[in-house]
Amino acid sequence: MNKIQLPFDDQTILALKVGDPLYLSGVMVTGRDTVHKWMVDTFIKKTRPPAGDDLQVYQAIQPLLAGSCIYHCGPVVSGLDTQEYRFVAAGPTTSSREEPYQGDVMRHFKIQGVIGKGGMGPKTLQACAEVPGVYLHAIGGAASLIAQTVKRVLGVYKLEFGVPEAMWVIEVEDFPVVVTMDAHGNSLHAEVAQRSKAVLDELLAKA
Amino acid sequence: MQDLTSEILELVRLTSTDLPPDVEAALREATQAEEPGSAARNALDTILMNVELSRRNSTPICQDTGTPIFFVRYPEGWSTRQLRAQIENAVAEATRKAYLRPNAVDSLSGKNSGNNLGDDHFPTVHFEEVEGEALTIELILKGGGCENVGAQYSLPNAALGAGRDLAGVRKVVLDAVHKAQGQGCAPGILGVAVGGDRGTSYLASKEALLRRLDQPSDDPELAELEQRLTQEANQLEIGPMGFGGKTTVLATKMTSLHRLPASFFVTISYMCWAYRRRKMTLRNGQVSYE
Numbered sequence A: 001m002n003k004i005q006l007p008f009d010d011q012t013i014l015a016l017k018v019g020d021p022l023y024l025s026g027v028m029v030t031g032r033d034t035v036h037k038w039m040v041d042t043f044i045k046k047t048r049p050p051a052g053d054d055l056q057v058y059q060a061i062q063p064l065l066a067g068s069c070i071y072h073c074g075p076v077v078s079g080l081d082t083q084e085y086r087f088v089a090a091g092p093t094t095s096s097r098e099e100p101y102q103g104d105v106m107r108h109f110k111i112q113g114v115i116g117k118g119g120m121g122p123k124t125l126q127a128c129a130e131v132p133g134v135y136l137h138a139i140g141g142a143a144s145l146i147a148q149t150v151k152r153v154l155g156v157y158k159l160e161f162g163v164p165e166a167m168w169v170i171e172v173e174d175f176p177v178v179v180t181m182d183a184h185g186n187s188l189h190a191e192v193a194q195r196s197k198a199v200l201d202e203l204l205a206k207a
Numbered sequence B: 001m002q003d004l005t006s007e008i009l010e011l012v013r014l015t016s017t018d019l020p021p022d023v024e025a026a027l028r029e030a031t032q033a034e035e036p037g038s039a040a041r042n043a044l045d046t047i048l049m050n051v052e053l054s055r056r057n058s059t060p061i062c063q064d065t066g067t068p069i070f071f072v073r074y075p076e077g078w079s080t081r082q083l084r085a086q087i088e089n090a091v092a093e094a095t096r097k098a099y100l101r102p103n104a105v106d107s108l109s110g111k112n113s114g115n116n117l118g119d120d121h122f123p124t125v126h127f128e129e130v131e132g133e134a135l136t137i138e139l140i141l142k143g144g145g146c147e148n149v150g151a152q153y154s155l156p157n158a159a160l161g162a163g164r165d166l167a168g169v170r171k172v173v174l175d176a177v178h179k180a181q182g183q184g185c186a187p188g189i190l191g192v193a194v195g196g197d198r199g200t201s202y203l204a205s206k207e208a209l210l211r212r213l214d215q216p217s218d219d220p221e222l223a224e225l226e227q228r229l230t231q232e233a234n235q236l237e238i239g240p241m242g243f244g245g246k247t248t249v250l251a252t253k254m255t256s257l258h259r260l261p262a263s264f265f266v267t268i269s270y271m272c273w274a275y276r277r278r279k280m281t282l283r284n285g286q287v288s289y290e
Helices: A010-015 A033-044 A054-065 A095-109 A122-130 A143-149 A188-205 B005-017 B021-033 B039-057 B080-096 B144-148 B166-180 B198-210 B220-235
Strands: A003-005 A021-030 A069-071 A076-078 A086-089 A113-116 A134-137 A150-157 A167-181 B067-074 B124-129 B135-142 B151-154 B188-194 B249-256 B265-271 B276-283 B286-289
Touching: A021 A054, A021 A113, A033 A054, A033 A095, A054 A095, A054 A150, A054 A167, A086 A143, A086 A150, A095 A113, A095 A122, A122 A134, A122 A167, A143 A150, A143 A167, A143 B039, A167 A188, A167 B039, A188 B166, A188 B220, B005 B039, B005 B080, B005 B135, B005 B276, B005 B286, B021 B039, B021 B249, B067 B080, B067 B198, B080 B124, B135 B198, B135 B265, B144 B265, B151 B166, B151 B198, B166 B188, B166 B220, B166 B265, B188 B198, B188 B220, B198 B249, B198 B265, B220 B249
Parallel strands: A003 A021, A021 A069, A069 A113, A113 A134, B067 B124, B188 B249
Antiparallel strands: A021 A167, A076 A086, A134 A167, A150 A167, B067 B135, B135 B276, B151 B265, B188 B265, B276 B286
């Protein structure tokens, strides 16, 4: 149960619970702040019309994302001049910034795994229950180590967003994560926040 | 004037890829406090493996190589204009060599400059002329995740019951640690400035981070509060990565500034565990690093 081959299936997702360590292998796509806003504005809320290669990119990423993972990551990439791309450092970025978008993006693209750090809020937890999906916590700052699990860069979309903000299509092997939000309404982050708040209140009551 | 571009490039490489020994030692100590097999323990073990790998392969510890913040102390006679140009050249070259991620984004157009050079504040360089012969350059690479959970409070703060004294300072710092949860890549290091105006207070909170982890404040009252804050922050059991656990904060570094009668700011700069700070010293034409 420890090793997972992407894409997921519903049965696998439903069997996962908070605290499970996993090693992921297969194809996933990076996407962070600019990508989430672009997805929501262009294809979900449609507050801006598609421009440039938007529609081609949309078609290309749909099959990559369905049943698989979006990874909140802005990598350090070598080979930018030769286009022989290699991930040099690729840890997770803070996920909470995508909270306004993530649930809608998961539903729209049927994304079943969101990888990042720091956890997400109630809207994403709700989407995890519906899609179904999970939030997978990677180790923040462990960038060289995670980059070694990226075996190949298969392509890149929207490089004009900048290297950190582009969508990098990567093939990973034994990418280490921990389930911290599951499809059954459980969130380690909500638990820790609540427990630590009780301690904080005690400490604040002291001189 | 000596051209230090290649020496500064080495400073950037070292800072991005080789975690200082005092930080690594503190992380090693923190692993002992966590239950074997727990998520917190596994996170710390992974962090230490990554530290070793980055050092061996000369690759960035964290992909967010942050805002490069330089503190330059130079003897009389150096040109800060030329030093800035050398720093900028070194930063652009370090980006080309993938020691740094291109991180400078135009806030209006959204365009990434691609080489970590932006306006007058990117990279950030603080200059100070000093007595003596030695020129020192200290560099901190501070990532966005931890910068985003930094906070500034104006005392008194009624909601937290925090008055205009060190007891009030203690309360707002604990509140900031709680609000940060694991989002600043705990276990973190707190740089805390008491006083100043909004701007000087933020700067001082970052300068406080230049001290070694085992070096307390010179002020006995602040030194005592530093220890207490670290210990009490760890009682919150937010833990490594916010997974729950014994170590949330590795150390607290405090400083104080004069303030206006009307103002009482407390500023917390949260530094992630990937506390990348290094120093180069030029003395008698010889460069050394620590």
